[in-house]
Amino acid sequence: MEPKIIEIRVTPEKINNPEAVKKSLMSKYGPCDEETFTYRVLKRSIDGRGWEPRFSIRAEVAEGELPEPTASRPFNPVPLTDKKVIVVGAGPSGYFAALRLLEMGIRPLVLERGKDVRTRRFDLKKIYSEGHVNPNSNYCFGEGGAGTYSDGKLYTRSSKRGDVARVLDLFIDHGALDSIRIDAHPHLGSNVLPRIVRAMRENILKAGGEVRFDTHVHSFVMEENRMTGVVLDNGETLTADAVILATGHSARDIYRQLHAQEIRIEAKPFALGVRIEHPQTLIDEIFYKTKTRHPNLPAASYRIACQVKGRGVFSFCMCPGGFVVPAATAPGELVLNGMSLSHQSAEYANAGLVAEVRLADLAKDTDAHPLAALEFQEAIERKIFQAGDGTTQKAPAQRVEDFLQNRPSTSLHKTSYLPGLYPTNLHDLLPSFVAESIAEGLQNFGQKFKGFDHPDATLIAVESRTSSPVRIPRERDTFMHPDTPGLFPTGEGAGYAGGIISAAMDGLNVAEAVGRWVEKE
Ligand SMILES: Cc1cc2nc3c(=O)[nH]c(=O)nc-3n(C[C@H](O)[C@H](O)[C@H](O)COP(=O)(O)OP(=O)(O)OC[C@H]3O[C@@H](n4cnc5c(N)ncnc54)[C@H](O)[C@@H]3O)c2cc1C
Structure with a gap:
């Protein structure tokens, strides 16, 4: 019999049990001999759409031997020329x-x-x-x-x-x-x-x-x-x-x-905004619909996007069970990013929440000033740094509820960001088109994913290095x-x-x- 490709969904309890996975594949395959039935998992993903999260498995199955998998291509150096x-x-x-x-x-x-x-x-x-x-x-x-x-x-x-x-x-x-x-x-x-x-x-x-x-x-x-x-x-x-x-x-x-x-x-559009931080348990609840995640399930993650008056607002570099980190590359600027360790077991989830910055948003003619987007990005990072104590990487932050009401926060939830946070009104620090787009985007996400706009979730500034603000042109073929x-x-x-x-x-x-x-x- 020719091998077939089969897709199944299995519960988190079964994912690490090869016998249970084999049984699910056999029942999808139809009548077959358990002794000779073989399979190879080709793709594994998590499907959180139903009431409970499931693993989706795509597997190659056969009665008898499966063909050899595609050979891997390790590093293969050859003797050097004079180039x-x-x-x-x-x-x-x-x-x-x-x-x-x-x-x-x-x-x-x-x-x-x-x-x-x-x-x-x-x-x-x-x-x-x-x-x-x-x-x-x-x-x-x-x-x-x-x-x-x-x-x-x-x-x-x-x-x-x-x-x-x-x-x-x-x-x-x-x-x-x-x-x-x-x-x-x-x-x-x-x-x-x-x-x-x-x-x-x-x-x-x-x-x-x-x-x-x-x-x-x-x-x-x-x-x-x-x-x-x-x-x-x-x-x-x-x-x-x-x-x-x-x-x-x-x-x-x-x-x-x-x-x-x-x-x-050439100047290039990029995206700008904040990092949003939630307790990981809240993200698990929203995206897995369970308060107690099964140990075989990784910390829940998300990728979300919407349009606000034609401007893209989207999550960026989501780090489940991770940390917000200070990613500045020069003294006098403040820039955030996120990271997590292999087991993704830290208490908080964070992601960039950013709005598109188009070349038309910049005050300068970008044909004449190819560094215009870079300078715009740099000016905001410096402004955010100067708004703080002027020496540390302590970052300005706001509760989501206060951000949506455009009023300063006076207290904040705990954070994974080691340099620390101080409460403020981020509308005073971000360009208004960015702050307003993110506020509307947050409401949109809150409607789709109940709890995402939780009043105590924390917004931290500034997420500005989403992509390069400059393109170095090159020819398509060469x-x-x-x-x-x-x-x-x-x-x-x-x-x-x-x-x-x-x-x-x-x-x-x-x-x-x-x-x-x-x-x-
Ligand atoms: C905190 C953080 C978390 C991220 N998480 C992820 C993730 O989970 N997944 C993901 O896909 N991407 C992630 N990214 C983005 C990812 O790291 C980048 O997209 C990727 O590293 C880009 O690769 P690159 O080689 O083009 O440039 P880079 O990785 O930026 O490397 C450029 C190198 O050039 C060197 N350099 C610069 N100027 C000079 C100079 N004048 N002379 C000599 N050397 C120079 C720099 O020191 C640097 O080492 C993350 C980025 C950050 C900062």
Whole structure:
């Protein structure tokens, strides 16, 4: 009999019981011989739509042997040629690009302004305990990039843009669990990611690549409009066959430098708002409809969106059982993000709750000012910082009920945000079109998901690094900057990715394009 694909729903009690799963599959399959019936789970997700949450399972089943699964594609470096490529940034797009270059015999020289993944941790502690933000080592900068001390949610909506399966294979090859292949919403956790990042670096080095930390790229070497290298802060010049720019969405100095050297960049819409924090039990109750979550169910998560007068309002980077973290990249600014550990067992759930910022919302003509969206974003982060005590990362916050009434809060619920909160009226700090859109969006979400707009849920400002406020243009087929041969922008900072998987995928795509280009040159 040919294998078949079957979908079933099973209760949380049964999900970890292979015999019970087999029985459910057999009853859906029809009459068969239990002895010879075999199955392989292809996808596993949680379906919270009914009265009680269920796991949905898609499985390949057969009476007899199943065909071999698609072979995984681990890292496969080949002997190096004399080609060398500079990769600026050791985030997911930079490291995946470096791995792929080594599979094509091209030597990557990875330059990272921050520290190695282990040492970087000490600077994170200084941010929340002392309010000290190191501009080269923080939640966004350092080995592994912004994704490392994050949540490690490994899913993407841009699966058509590249080979998601290859990205997952490479993660597994460097220490992630096999289950990320079948989970619809795979998640690694901030405690697991650093180990994977270190394993990637070790493989890059073993295969002949080079990785330099504490190495800040200051500017670009141009020869007759062609990018041939970079200049470091200490004045050292490095040249190569091509430059892959993988500096993430927070490298404002890089955008400014590109603009100063007349390398074309463009302003890009982004989104701005707050982090919303609820007790995880409330989120479980809303999305699982149960006060006591079954131990086999992960902490409930959500992704919600609506339109308010034609403007998108949506949740962003939801962290079940997680923490709100201070993600500023320079002193004098306040920026929030979220993370969780692999078991997602912390008391609170948080997510960005943001409204679209369009180029038409900006006061400046964005054609003439490609940095207009960046400056708008930066000005708000500085305003929010200055509204506080001016020294720490203590963040302004408001109860949802007070936000909806546009009155200051005088007290707040407990929070996971370690630097602490102070009560205020966020309408005074956010642009009015953002605050008003979020208020209407919250009411809309509260109607759809009873309790989401709970009076005591906390809104904290500011969530501003949702995506890059700048795009570095590139050609569709060659992935190269249209006016600057030799420059290959990649990842979130270039405006072509949002999240770990899509950035990694873009890094792979760009490395392949670089491989084609350097071979021709
Ligand atoms: C706290 C937090 C939580 C997140 N959670 C998730 C999540 O759960 N799932 C998810 O998919 N995404 C998450 N994200 C987003 C995700 O991390 C990014 O989308 C992703 O890391 C982008 O990858 P990238 O390689 O393009 O850039 P980045 O990861 O930003 O890496 C860029 C690197 O370039 C370096 N760099 C910058 N400028 C220079 C320079 N001048 N010289 C040398 N080096 C430089 C930086 O130090 C950095 O290491 C989170 C982000 C944060 C901050």
